[in-house]
Each structure stands twice: as structure tokens, then as C-alpha cells.
Amino acid sequence: MSSKHSEITPEIINLADKCYEKSIIDNELFVQYDVKRGLRDLNGRGVLTGLTHISDVRANKIVNGEQIPLPGELFYRGYNVKDLVNGFTSENRFGFEEITYLLLFGDLPNDDELSSFKQLIADYRSLPTGFVRDIIMKAPSKDMMNTLARSVLTLYSYDDRADDTSLPNVLRQCLQLIALFPEFAIYGYQAYSHYHDGNSLFIHRPKKELSTAENILSLLRADSKYTPLEAKLLDLALVLHMEHGGGNNSTFTTHVVSSTLTDTYSAIAAALGSLKGPRHGGANIKVVQMFEEMKKEVKDWKDDDEISDYLRKLLHKEAFDHQGLIYGLGHAIYSTSDPRACIFKEYVEMLSKEKGLYDEFELYSKVEELGPRIIASERKMYKGVCINVDFYSGFVYDMLSLPAELFTPMFAIARIVGWSAHRLEELSNNGKIIRPAYKPIMDDLDYIPITKR
Numbered sequence: 001m002s003s004k005h006s007e008i009t010p011e012i013i014n015l016a017d018k019c020y021e022k023s024i025i026d027n028e029l030f031v032q033y034d035v036k037r038g039l040r041d042l043n044g045r046g047v048l049t050g051l052t053h054i055s056d057v058r059a060n061k062i063v064n065g066e067q068i069p070l071p072g073e074l075f076y077r078g079y080n081v082k083d084l085v086n087g088f089t090s091e092n093r094f095g096f097e098e099i100t101y102l103l104l105f106g107d108l109p110n111d112d113e114l115s116s117f118k119q120l121i122a123d124y125r126s127l128p129t130g131f132v133r134d135i136i137m138k139a140p141s142k143d144m145m146n147t148l149a150r151s152v153l154t155l156y157s158y159d160d161r162a163d164d165t166s167l168p169n170v171l172r173q174c175l176q177l178i179a180l181f182p183e184f185a186i187y188g189y190q191a192y193s194h195y196h197d198g199n200s201l202f203i204h205r206p207k208k209e210l211s212t213a214e215n216i217l218s219l220l221r222a223d224s225k226y227t228p229l230e231a232k233l234l235d236l237a238l239v240l241h242m243e244h245g246g247g248n249n250s251t252f253t254t255h256v257v258s259s260t261l262t263d264t265y266s267a268i269a270a271a272l273g274s275l276k277g278p279r280h281g282g283a284n285i286k287v288v289q290m291f292e293e294m295k296k297e298v299k300d301w302k303d304d305d306e307i308s309d310y311l312r313k314l315l316h317k318e319a320f321d322h323q324g325l326i327y328g329l330g331h332a333i334y335s336t337s338d339p340r341a342c343i344f345k346e347y348v349e350m351l352s353k354e355k356g357l358y359d360e361f362e363l364y365s366k367v368e369e370l371g372p373r374i375i376a377s378e379r380k381m382y383k384g385v386c387i388n389v390d391f392y393s394g395f396v397y398d399m400l401s402l403p404a405e406l407f408t409p410m411f412a413i414a415r416i417v418g419w420s421a422h423r424l425e426e427l428s429n430n431g432k433i434i435r436p437a438y439k440p441i442m443d444d445l446d447y448i449p450i451t452k453r
Helices: 010-023 026-033 081-090 094-105 111-121 131-136 144-156 168-197 212-220 228-241 249-258 264-276 283-299 303-315 338-354 358-378 389-399 402-430
Strands: 053-062 066-078
Touching: 010 144, 053 228, 066 081, 066 094, 066 303, 066 338, 081 094, 081 212, 081 338, 094 111, 094 168, 094 228, 094 249, 111 168, 131 144, 131 168, 144 168, 144 249, 144 264, 144 303, 144 402, 168 264, 168 402, 212 303, 212 402, 228 338, 228 389, 249 264, 264 389, 264 402, 283 303, 283 389, 283 402, 303 358, 338 389, 358 402, 389 402
Parallel strands: none
Antiparallel strands: 053 066
16 A cells, blocks of 8 residues: 555545544433443443353452452462462473363363373464465564454465354364464564564474474574573463453453354454554553663662652653553552462562563562552542553563564463353353444434535
8 A cells, every 4th residue: 555545634634523523422421321331330340241151350359238359369260370370380381281271171181181282282383385475474564463363364265164153163263273373473573574674584383392382482583492481481471361351352352253153263353453452452562661761761770769750750641651651550350469460470580580680670579569659649549559460571571582563462372262262152152142232312303405505
């Protein structure tokens, strides 16, 4: 497309102003008609729209009719994620494949089941002949989420049973997508890096004997080398991002689109479009960028007062992107603690020592400690605020030398597991098409002939 087609002309600006004028709805009308904006009530609680076996997010309990905040907990198929992580890390195993099995099938696999499942995933890592050359290498996008979506939609054309929504076929499709997402994302990045940035092009093949996390690092790096701790921490990051209840935007999108009985590729592409949005999947990039500026502006990283002054500048829109936010702090559900961030932190500290970046880790820890206090002193708080999983995940990806273009795709490589589990659940229950109601607020008008307008 030529630059002319991307130009925003004065005519378009005028039409957009008219569109805006006719689109704005008075906030009072939402209160008048008791509309749950964003499918949330006035207290921020999500409107109940479905049931699920797959995961549970717990952050409070009701005592005498009052909601009491608690340290956050996350459960996959009834198992506390903290226990799952302790299980596979204490036995020196990678967890991604094991927890994928749990989320899809509802049970923890035994040795034989896990071995067979790993082999199945490894066998599905093979792309169709010419796919990399003909699809991924041509017209590479600057945004890897678009590359992922294009690759997913194109894979439809290679599937002889693309529109078959029977459970065995959808499961087969989902397993293939889980296996192929790392290749889609990393090959897409390599192509973009080569054609747009002039970097050397290298395309490594995945290795069947490696875990998903190991393959990601092997595919990404020119020498395919990585340390055991790097692979373990990336594996942990994938496990912690795999699933987070049915109500997050991209998973709910998966339910909505799957309820139409569309094909798997269309449903997952829709979920990718949702996750790409900066309100959903891009927060960890903002955290890293914010800290890069903070490291320049704060001269003494151990000075609480200097760090606090910078955090106040962020809230007053006087620093970084002037949005008034401390990125990585706050969550729609968790108010006391995000269990994923709590689990993550210990391993992040270990990697920071291996990489010689412990001072940076201590700065992150200081912001984790001081940020909630600063926010509480500056803003009217309806609930507590804590760091979320994105607070440390961007720092981890940065330490792993992952380019920023792959931060959100890493989220997708993990969350495709949750999306798949929810798509299978939606189809298994043969429910109705999801169709919420909207209240029209308009006057009845008489048609005016064009000559009298």
C-alpha cells in the first residue's frame, strides 16, 4: 500500500469529527439504565456471563455481606498454581507441556501420558512445506502479533478439515497451533529484523528433544545457546501466563467467537487481535520503557526519597509518557497481591544475579515497595493496589535478550493454551450463540428526501 493510502486527509478528519459527535453517549445514561460498562458493576466486579472448569482467580471473600481483600490465588483445574510450580521446579522439570496437558484434559499426566504428549507436541512443530518462505518471509509486519494472526489464518488454507468443529478435530487443530506459535512469532521477527533492520537472517529448525521454552531460545539466538536458568525462567513465565479465568478479554473473545461455531483459526485470530490491544497484552513493554527512563532520571537507585519523587512525577503526568500511570502496578481483580508476580520474583532475582543486573532488580523491588504507598497517598483508592505479573515479566524478557517486538507474542505463545481449553469447553457444552443486549437511545425520525436536507 502506498503512503497516499495511509494519509489522513482533512476530509477524513472532518468526517471523523462528525462520527465522534454522533457516537458519544452521556455517562449519566449508563447509570440511568443500569448498564454494566465493560461488563463490570460499579465496584469493578465482572458481570457473571459463564461457568468454567478450567481456572479460578481468587482475590477476596465475602464476610457479613462485605468484600474482604485477600492475597491473590490462581488455580488451574482446581490446583493452586503455586503448588504446580513448586512441583515441577522441585523435580527439575519443565512445566509448560505438563500444565498444558492439565488445562486441556483436566488431569495431571503420569510419566507415560506426559511422555506421549510431549512427543505429540514435538511432531506437530513441523510447518507445511514452503510456509516460511511463501507466507512468513513475504511482506513481514513490524508487529509480530499481526504476523501471528496472519500465519494462523493462512494455516486454514492448508487444513483439509478446517471447518470441522467436532471435538477431536478442534483438539488436533489446537495442539498444532500450540506447537507452532513459537515458530510463527520468532520466524516473523527474524524476517522483519532482516528486511527492515538489515540484520543477518537465520532460521533454525525446532528440535524434538527440547521443551517449548528451550526451543524458543534456540530458535531466537544465532548460536542457539542458552543457560539452564534462562530456559527454566522462560518456562515459568509461560506457565504463569497460560490461563487466567474466562473473563479476561481475549479468553472471553474466544468464547464469543467460538459460540458462532466458526473455525478454530478464525477464533484464535480473534483472540490474538484482542491480546494485541495495549490495554491487555502490551503492559510489560511499558514497564520496561518506564524503568529505562527511571534509571536515567533517578541518580541514586537506593534512595527511597528520590525514587518516590519520580513515582509522584509519573502520577502527576510529569514523567515518561505523561499518562499518569505507574505501569505494572494495579490489576482488575488482585488488590493485595498477584500470585503470579509473587511466584516469579524469586526466580527473577536469581536470573538478575546470573546476568549481573542485581542493581536493576533492587530498583524494581524498591518500586514494588514504594509504588502502592505513593498511589495510596496521591489517589482516592477504592481497593488496594499491588504489582501484577507484567511488572517483572518485561524485565525477564529483557534479561533473556528477547526483542521488545516479541514481548506480547510471548504472552500469546502461553495463552494459546488457555484459549484452546476454553474453545473446547465452549464447543463441548453446545451453548447458544453469545449475544448480549444493547439499549438503543435514539429518537424516531422521519425520512427527509435528499433535495430537502
